Structures are given as structure tokens and as C-alpha cells.
Amino acid sequence: MKTLSENACFGGTQGVYSHASATCNCEMTFAVFLPEEAKDGPVPVLWYLSGLTCTHENAMTKAGAQAWAAEHGIALVFPDTSPRGEDVADDEAYDLGKGAGFYVNATQDPWAPHFQMRDYIAEELPSLLAGNFAVDITRQAITGHSMGGHGALVLAMTLPGRFLSVSAFAPIANPSKSDWGRKQLGAYVGSNEKDWGKNDATVLMQEKGFDGPILIDQGAQDQFLDLLRPEALAAAIATRRQQAIFRMQPGYDHSYFFVSTFMEDHIAFHADALYAG
């Protein structure tokens, strides 16, 4: 693991690191915020999965999360959104290939050799974190924005017991019924739509739900509402009687101005779950 940068931040440290990923078969970059409390021992950890076109950097610089993570003594992890490098397949579209890994394991060419983002986030990166940072891997929560909200919800529901809470900002809530999903799931996991459900938060909510609290914020003026399909997930939550708070926020769009506005609430929500034990 290489340290690319470390900056003092809200009493703790905001670092950027890279490592040779065996899962994605390329060099991967990620960012970690450690609060001051991590100097004294392991702290709980909140994952933040970013959206289309993002790297580890966008939320690290624009989401305003460190202020609240420092207040609650929680570490933050900002992974990249796809494998990177000259050897890695890509597509001209912004929403397929690099910057658009959708947090799935690709089974199809040309994506399969590197696009193993689910296993990377679910297995390899947690091991790396546990071995190199003062994080308590028994107390994890997860959040994300847009494509990252999709990733957070899917990972939380398909890794029972892993995350104590899950939240999302304007998640891609029903990708198998959206142009933000059908193309990508087809490309990455193949054209058999039966394989898509395990990567679709609405389908997973219908089939299994989540054993813990959920918080979702969605801007009512989001320019991508048709692609996000929050109504499908909201209906599935209500039908299942899932413990959840779904907030439609008047006036807000899809930007980081929206994300940063509600970040304090999300981190307080996760802190409640992470410290409840």
C-alpha cells in the first residue's frame, strides 16, 4: 500500500492511498478519513460509495462529511468507482466502464478481467483497511450517492450482518428498469435479466429487505428522477414494512449541494447504529 497524501483535517487525518488490487487486477486508489479518536484505538467505519464519473476524490472534497465524522468519532472510506489504467476496458459513454463500475462483479467480456467492484468493496478493501488502519471492522455502516447509493443498498442487503445501517442520497433505486442500469447490467453480467435482481435495490427489498435501519434522501427537483425510480424502492419498503426513513426533499437536485446539505443527518443516523451495541 502506498500513501499518496495525508492532510490534517478536523483533528484527524484525510489520507489517499493506492494498492495493487488482486481482485480488480490493477492499481486501485482509495481515501480514508480517520478521526482523532483513531489515535487511541479502532473506530467504527462508514463507507461512502460515489456516483457515475467520480473517483475517490469527489466526496472527499465536496461532501462535507469529515466535519460530522469527526464529531462522532467515525472513520470514512471513499473507494474509487471502477478499476483504472490503460489495460482496463472502457466505453465512450460516461455511464459505462471507467467511473461506472456499478459495484457489480462483471462476468462478461471485455469487463470481467478487471470490473470486480463488488468483491473489491465487499472483500479485498475491508481486509486491507483492517490490516492498515485503526478501524473496528465489526462496526461498519454504508452510504452512497446515485450509483453509489445503489451500491450501498445492494451491498447492505446482500451481505447480511455486515452493515449495522445503510443510507443513500438519490440512489439508482431500480436499475433493472432504468437506462441507468439496463445497459450496464447487460454489459457487465449479461443479458439474462434474471441475473440482474441481485444487483437491484428494489428487487432485493421485495425479496429480502435489510436487517437494520435505512435512511434515504431524494431531491424532489432531481434532474434524474426518471432514471433513479425512487417510487419503486419507496413502494417496496412500504410493502415489506421495512424499518426505514424515506425523505423527499423539496427543491433539491442531484448535486453535491444536496448531498452536503443532508450529510450531517446521515452521519448522525449511522452513529446511532454504530454506537448502539
Place this chain on the structure above:
Amino acid sequence: MKTLSENACFGGTQGVYSHASATCNCEMTFAVFLPEEAKDGPVPVLWYLSGLTCTHENAMTKAGAQAWAAEHGIALVFPDTSPRGEDVADDEAYDLGKGAGFYVNATQDPWAPHFQMRDYIAEELPSLLAGNFAVDITRQAITGHSMGGHGALVLAMTLPGRFLSVSAFAPIANPSKSDWGRKQLGAYVGSNEKDWGKNDATVLMQEKGFDGPILIDQGAQDQFLDLLRPEALAAAIATRRQQAIFRMQPGYDHSYFFVSTFMEDHIAFHADALYAG
């Protein structure tokens, strides 16, 4: 005035606007955050002047200021750092020309036709704001980072009665004795060093000071300490018995991770002055 974007943000609106500047003789872009309270009437305003290479955008997205401005009901203004456009003179160096206006009025060629940033910030933009936004122009404060900290301190001391308080993050504190200043002041206002003092916070502090409170934060691990010369300004403040808080912050560097960490304190500091009347 053109509206380039408006996003809901912390209950208010983060907007980006442009206008034909008569002072800079080019199209200028700036950003304004209006808190929710501005819907009911004029609110006090805090100027944030950015550092070298920045536009209106850097602090708008990375400083985390809107959260605290919203809490205190204060508007934020983020001007650009220089004139822009194909007709505007530039230099290959990052610290001269575009992105490096130093908030001075240039008297020398090729800079004089456009680089009138002091008058732009001191006269033209305030008039534009007063005419187009719900801001109370009788209650203004000013802050900035690095080159913008220099600009904030110089403007505050040379416009008596204009600003109720001034603060700075890692300001260029003594430009007439620094490589961040000598080159630029020489280029913009000429080689006669006697003309430089009115653009130097340390000299101004020695000669006149500020009729109000000052807050300065400086990272002790700032990679540019030799260029910033905080010791010169600190000495001048102490010698004058100027009302001021100067904080040397262990561990912090020159980045926005430093700025965002202490933004809450700076906005609370200005709120005290803006609401004292």
C-alpha cells in the same frame, strides 16, 4: 447579469452568475449563497476571497462554508480571482495573470486594461449584489485563503468602516517581502516599492490597523510558510495592540482540508460582529 446555475443548498440557494464588468472590462463570474432567511429580507454578507489558481468555484464546493452560513443566516459571496477571457493578458506562471489577480488595481502594461480586481471587489461587485440579491450591504464581513487572505486583510484595512470583521486562512501576510508578492506587485503596480505598502497587510497593520476584530488561522505544517510570512503580521498585530486572534494550528497544511476544518469558527466569529449592531 446572467444566472449560470442555482442549486438548493442547506435550505437556501447556491447560485453562480456572470456579468459584463465595466471595471475589469470583461465578463466576470461569481457565486452567491443565500440562506433561507434571505427570502424574508436582506441578510448580512460575508465575502470569501480565494487563493492562487482558484475561480469562484473552489471554495463554493470545498470549503464547507454553506453549512455554517445557513446556521447563522449569512450570505456568502465568492468572487473570481482575476479577469478572464481571450483578450486578457496572462503569464505562463501559475502565480501571475489569470487566477492570480492579488486583488490589486494594475497600473502597468499589459495588466492595466483588465486587472482592476480591487475596484471590482470594493466597488462594482458590491453594487451589483445590492441591486440583485437580498443582502444588507451595511453589514459586511470579509475572509479569504492565502492570496485571498491577503486580499481580505488589505481591503478591510483600506476601506475603513466597510467591514465589521475580517478573518483569514493562511494569508499571504507580507507580500512585499515574499516571492508571493514581489513579482506580482512589481508587475501590476510597478517597481517602486513605495507603492506596495498599501497592498501589504503587515505594512498596513504597522501603519493603521483595523477598527474591528480580526481572526487568523495558520497551519503549522503549511508547505508555504516561508512565502506567507505569518510571523511578520503576528508581530505587527502585537506591536499595534490590534484586537485580534492569531491561531497557529499544529499539524495543518495549506489545503482546503485546513480551511474547512476551521470554517465553522470563522463564520461564527463573523456572525458575532455582523449581528452585534
